Amino acid sequence: MSLAAPRAFVRTILDRPSTAVLVVVIALGIGIAVGGPVIVRQIAAGLMLGSIYMMMAVAFTLTIGVLNFLNFTIPTLFMLTGMVAWGLSANGTVVGFAGPWAWLAALGLGILVAVVASLVVERFTFRYLKVRHGDATEHAIPLVSSLGFLLIFEHLVLIAMGSDSQRFAVPFKSDVHVFGMVLGLPQLASFIAAVAVVACLSAILKRTKTGRALRTIAESPDTASLLGVEVGRIVPVVFILTGLLAGIAGALFTVNYGTVSPFMGDNVGNKAIAAMVLGGIGSIWGAIAGGLLVGVAETLSIHFFGGDSVQMVVWGLLLGIIILRPKGLFGAASIGKGKM
Amino acid sequence: MDADPALVVSGVMKRFGGLTVADDISFAVPAGTRMALIGPNGAGKSTLFNLISGVYPLDGGTLLLAGRRIESLPQRLRVRAGLARSFQNIRLMPHLSVVENIMLGQHTIASGLGAQMLPLSWQRGWRQLAEQSLHDAGIDVDPDAEVSGLPYGVRKKIEVVRALMSRPRLLMLDEPAAGLNARETAELSTFLKSVSRDGLTLLVVEHDMAFVHDLCERTLVLNFGRLIYQGPTDAVQDDELVRAAYLGSRRVAATGGRPAA
Amino acid sequence: MAEAAAMSGYLSGTLAILCINLIFAYGIFVPAAAGQINLGGAGFQAIGAYAAAALSSLAGLPVAYTIPAAMLIAGAIGFLISFPVLRTRGVYLVLATFAFGEMIAGFLLRSEFFGGAIGMVVPAHIELPVLALSAVAVTVATFYLLATRLGLAMRAINDDEAAAAVMGVNVRAVQVTAFTIGAAFAGLSGALYAHNFSFVEAQYFNSLLSIYVLLFVLIGGTQTAWGPLFGSLFFTLLPELLRIGGAWRYVIFGAAIVLMMVVRPEGIVTRALVHRLFRRPAIPAAEMAHGR
Numbered sequence: 001m002s003l004a005a006p007r008a009f010v011r012t013i014l015d016r017p018s019t020a021v022l023v024v025v026i027a028l029g030i031g032i033a034v035g036g037p038v039i040v041r042q043i044a045a046g047l048m049l050g051s052i053y054m055m056m057a058v059a060f061t062l063t064i065g066v067l068n069f070l071n072f073t074i075p076t077l078f079m080l081t082g083m084v085a086w087g088l089s090a091n092g093t094v095v096g097f098a099g100p101w102a103w104l105a106a107l108g109l110g111i112l113v114a115v116v117a118s119l120v121v122e123r124f125t126f127r128y129l130k131v132r133h134g135d136a137t138e139h140a141i142p143l144v145s146s147l148g149f150l151l152i153f154e155h156l157v158l159i160a161m162g163s164d165s166q167r168f169a170v171p172f173k174s175d176v177h178v179f180g181m182v183l184g185l186p187q188l189a190s191f192i193a194a195v196a197v198v199a200c201l202s203a204i205l206k207r208t209k210t211g212r213a214l215r216t217i218a219e220s221p222d223t224a225s226l227l228g229v230e231v232g233r234i235v236p237v238v239f240i241l242t243g244l245l246a247g248i249a250g251a252l253f254t255v256n257y258g259t260v261s262p263f264m265g266d267n268v269g270n271k272a273i274a275a276m277v278l279g280g281i282g283s284i285w286g287a288i289a290g291g292l293l294v295g296v297a298e299t300l301s302i303h304f305f306g307g308d309s310v311q312m313v314v315w316g317l318l319l320g321i322i323i324l325r326p327k328g329l330f331g332a333a334s335i336g337k338g339k340m
Numbered sequence: 341m342d343a344d345p346a347l348v349v350s351g352v353m354k355r356f357g358g359l360t361v362a363d364d365i366s367f368a369v370p371a372g373t374r375m376a377l378i379g380p381n382g383a384g385k386s387t388l389f390n391l392i393s394g395v396y397p398l399d400g401g402t403l404l405l406a407g408r409r410i411e412s413l414p415q416r417l418r419v420r421a422g423l424a425r426s427f428q429n430i431r432l433m434p435h436l437s438v439v440e441n442i443m444l445g446q447h448t449i450a451s452g453l454g455a456q457m458l459p460l461s462w463q464r465g466w467r468q469l470a471e472q473s474l475h476d477a478g479i480d481v482d483p484d485a486e487v488s489g490l491p492y493g494v495r496k497k498i499e500v501v502r503a504l505m506s507r508p509r510l511l512m513l514d515e516p517a518a519g520l521n522a523r524e525t526a527e528l529s530t531f532l533k534s535v536s537r538d539g540l541t542l543l544v545v546e547h548d549m550a551f552v553h554d555l556c557e558r559t560l561v562l563n564f565g566r567l568i569y570q571g572p573t574d575a576v577q578d579d580e581l582v583r584a585a586y587l588g589s590r591r592v593a594a595t596g597g598r599p600a601a
Numbered sequence: 602m603a604e605a606a607a608m609s610g611y612l613s614g615t616l617a618i619l620c621i622n623l624i625f626a627y628g629i630f631v632p633a634a635a636g637q638i639n640l641g642g643a644g645f646q647a648i649g650a651y652a653a654a655a656l657s658s659l660a661g662l663p664v665a666y667t668i669p670a671a672m673l674i675a676g677a678i679g680f681l682i683s684f685p686v687l688r689t690r691g692v693y694l695v696l697a698t699f700a701f702g703e704m705i706a707g708f709l710l711r712s713e714f715f716g717g718a719i720g721m722v723v724p725a726h727i728e729l730p731v732l733a734l735s736a737v738a739v740t741v742a743t744f745y746l747l748a749t750r751l752g753l754a755m756r757a758i759n760d761d762e763a764a765a766a767v768m769g770v771n772v773r774a775v776q777v778t779a780f781t782i783g784a785a786f787a788g789l790s791g792a793l794y795a796h797n798f799s800f801v802e803a804q805y806f807n808s809l810l811s812i813y814v815l816l817f818v819l820i821g822g823t824q825t826a827w828g829p830l831f832g833s834l835f836f837t838l839l840p841e842l843l844r845i846g847g848a849w850r851y852v853i854f855g856a857a858i859v860l861m862m863v864v865r866p867e868g869i870v871t872r873a874l875v876h877r878l879f880r881r882p883a884i885p886a887a888e889m890a891h892g893r
Contacts, residue, residue, distance in 0.1 A: 136637070144858060147815075148862070159848045311711075315700045443750075447770055484876060
C-alpha cells in the first residue's frame with residue numbers, strides 16, 4: 001500500500017497555522033495535567049516571557065520573509081526603547097510632564113525612538129541596495145550595514161547613559177488571581193498586549209492592501225513592481241513594523257522586569273532568533289509558536305536544571321533544525337517561498 | 341567520426357506542477373551535424389536544453405550522449421562525457437576576467453597534476469590555448485579585463501568560446517546570435533562552421549531563421565513541449581504543422597504565407 | 602629607557618594582535634571567496650584555542666605539537682560540519698554557522714573539562730616571531746590557493762554556482778574544501794592566541810567576535826586575497842589611530858561600516874582595482890581594431 005497520499009495529507013496538516021496553535025495548546029495541556037500547580041505557574045511565567053520573544057521573533061521573521069534581510073538591529077531597537085524611556089524619566093518626569101502616567105509616556109516615546117531609528121536603518125541600507133553583478137555574498141550587504149548600526153546605536157547609548165543596569169519604576173504592582181494562580185498585573189497585561197499586537201499584524205497582512213503588497217514582495221521579489229506594488233513605498237513599512245514590534249517588546253520587557261540596561265537586547269535577541277528558526281524562517285505563525293515555546297522551555301528548564309545548560313542545548317537543537325528541517329516545526333506557512 | 345549519433349533523446353518527459361513542458365520528445369542528432377532547434381516562444385526549447393545538460397532531472401525517458409546513458413548523471417559528469425552549452429542570458433562569471441572565464445571552461449580537461457596544483461599564471465600553455473581561441477573567434481579585448489564591463493555581443497561570443505574549451509562532442513548553444521548585429525552574426529556563423537569541421541556536433545536554439553538556414557542543415561521544431569518536425573532545414577517552412585504552430589491554423593489558410601522568423 | 606621599552610612592548614602587542622586577526626580573517630575569507638558567509642568564526646577559533654590549551658596544559662605537549670594538532674582538529678570539525686551545513690544557502694547558512702558558533706561557546710562555558718567559565722591557563726608561551734611567521738605563511742598560502750584552478754573554481758562558484766557546475770566544477774567538493782581550510786585557519790589563529798595570551802576563557806569567543814572578523818573580511822573585500830590584509834589593517838589600526846574617544850571610536854567604526862556598504866559594498870579591494878594597479882593599462886578595443 002502506498003504511503004504517498006497519507007504522507008501528503010499529514011504534511012498539509014502540519015503546514016497549517018491552526019496546527020501550530022493546537023500543538024502548543026496540547027503540549028501545555030499535557031504539561032499542566034502532569035505537573036500540577038507549580039508547573040502551571042512556571043508555564044504561565046514562560047508564556048509571558050515568551051510573548052516578548054514572540055514579538056521579536058515576528059520582527060525577525062517578517063524582515064527575512066519579505067526582504068531576505070537578517071536584521072541585527074532588532075535587539076538594539078528593543079534596547080533603545082527601554083533605555084530611552086529610562087533616560088527620559090530619570091527624574092520622575094518626562095520632558096516636563098509628570099504624573100502617574102509619566103512612565104507610559106516615557107515608554108511611548110521610547111517606542112517612537114525605536115521606529116525612527118528603524119527608518120534611519122532603512123534609509124542607509126535598503127535605499128541604496130541596487131542589484132550589482134550579484135554574487136553569493138551580496139545578500140550580506142544589508143546584514144553588514146545592520147551590524148554597523150548595531151555598533152552605532154549601542155555605543156551612543158553607552159556614551160549617553162553609561163553601562164549600568166537601571167531601575168525603571170512602574171507604579172502599579174497589583175496581583176491578579178486567575179484560575180487559582182497569582183499573576184502580576186504587568187505580566188498579564190503585557191501578554192495580552194503582545195497577543196493583540198500580533199493579531200493586528202496578522203490582520204494587516206491578510207486584509208489590507210499594504211499587507212497584500214508585503215506578501216507579494218515576499219513571494220516574488222523580482223516581479224513585485226511589475227505586479228503593481230510600489231516597492232519603494234512598501235519597504236519602509238516593514239521597517240516601521242519592525243520598529244513597533246521591537247519597541248513594544250522592549251516596553252513590555254521593561255514593565256515586566258523593572259530594569260533596563262544597554263545589554264538587554266543581546267540575550268533576548270538570541271532567543272528570538274532561536275524562536276524564529278524553531279518556528280520556521282519566514283513564517284509569522286511559526287514565530288508566534290516558536291516564541292511562546294522558547295519562553296516556556298526557558299522557565300521550565302531553569303526550574304528543573306538551572307540556567308547554564310540552556311545555551312548549548314538550544315543552539316545545538318537549532319543547528320539540527322536548520323539542517324534537517326529548515327522550514328522549522330511549522331512548515332511552509334511562510335510569507336514567501338523558501339528564500340535562499 | 342563516431343558511428344553513434346552524438347545525441348539520442350528518447351521519450352523525454354517533464355512536468356512542472358500541472359504543466360507538461362516536455363511531452364514525449366524523441367530525436368537523434370547524427371555526429372558531426374549542425375542541427376537547429378526552433379519553435380515559438382514558450383515552446384520549451386531552453387527547458388529541453390536544461391533537461392539535456394542536467395539542470396532539471398527527467399520525469400521520464402532517456403538520454404544517450406555518444407552512446408552513453410547520461411540522464412542520471414549530475415551536470416559536471418555530463419560535461420566530462422562531452423557535453424557543453426551556453427545560456428540564453430549569458431552566464432559568464434562577472435567578477436572573473438575574460439581569460440579566467442575561458443580557462444574555467446578548461447576545467448574538465450586540465451586534469452594533470454601541474455594544471456591542478458600550479459598557479460594559473462604559470463600555465464603558459466593553457467593560457468595560450470585560451471588566448472588563441474579568443475583570437476580565432478575574432479574577439480579582440482584585453483584578456484585580463486573583467487567580463488562585466490564588456491559589450492553584449494562580445495560577451496556572447498566569449499561564452500561560446502568558453503563552452504568550446506572542454507573539447508566537447510556536442511555543443512549546445514542557446515540563442516547565440518541574439519542581440520548581435522548582421523556583421524557579428526555572419527562572423528559567428530563562419531566561426532561555428534569552422535569549429536564543427538573537426539567533428540563537433542552542434543545543437544542550436546535560434547529565432548533568426550536566416551542564421552539557421554546558413555548554419556544548420558537539419559532542424560527540429562518544438563511547440564508546447566512536443567516535437568512537431570524533424571528534418572532538413574529547407575523543408576521546414578513548407579511543413580503544415582510548423583506553419584500552424586507559428587501562425588495559427590486559421591491564418592495558414594488565409595495567407596498561405598511563410599511563418600514568422 | 603623605560604618609555605622605549607614600554608613603547609616597543611605596546612608595538613609588539615599590537616603587532617601580535619594584528620597577526621592573529623589576520624590569520625583569523627583569512628579563515629573567514631577562504632569560504633567567503635567561495636560564496637559562504639561564516640558567522641560562527643569564533644566557534645572555530647575557540648576550538649583551536651581550547652585544543653591547544655588542553656594539549657598544552659593537560660597533556661604537557663610542546664608548542665610544535667599543540668599548534669598543528671589544534672589546526673587539524675579545527676579543520677576536521679569544519680570538514681564534518683560542512684556536509685550538513687553546506688546544504689543551506691544565503692540567510693540560512695548565516696544562521697546555521699551562527700548557531701554553530703553559539704553552540705560551541707555554550708558547550709565550552711559549561712564544560713568542566715575545559716575549565717568552564719573560569720577558563721584555562723596555557724603554560725607554553727610563544728612570542729611575536731612565531732605569530733608573524735605564521736601570518737606570512739597563511740597569507741602566502743591563501744594567495745597561492747586563489748591563483749590555482751581550485752581558487753578559480755571557488756571564485757566561479759561565488760559568482761554563479763549553477764553555471765560553474767555546467768563548466769564541470771564539482772561544486773560540493775570545492776565548497777567543502779573551502780570551508781575546511783577556513784576552519785583550519787581559524788583554529789590556527791585560536792591556537793596562536795592561546796599560546797600568546799597564555800589564557801583562554803569561553804566568554805571571549807562570543808558572537809561579537811564572529812561579527813567583527815566577518816566585518817574585517819567583507820569590508821576588506823572578498824574578491825582577492827588582498828582583502829583580509831586591508832580589512833585587518835583597517836580594523837586593527839584604525840581604533841589605535843582614533844584613540845581619542847573610547848566608546849566614540851565604535852560609533853565612528855559603525856558609521857564607517859554603514860558608509861562602506863553604501864559606497865563600496867564589494868569591499869576596499871576588488872579584482873578590478875588590483876587589475877588596474879598591477880597591470881599595464883589595457884588598450885581600448887576601438888584602438889586595437891584600428892591597429893589591426
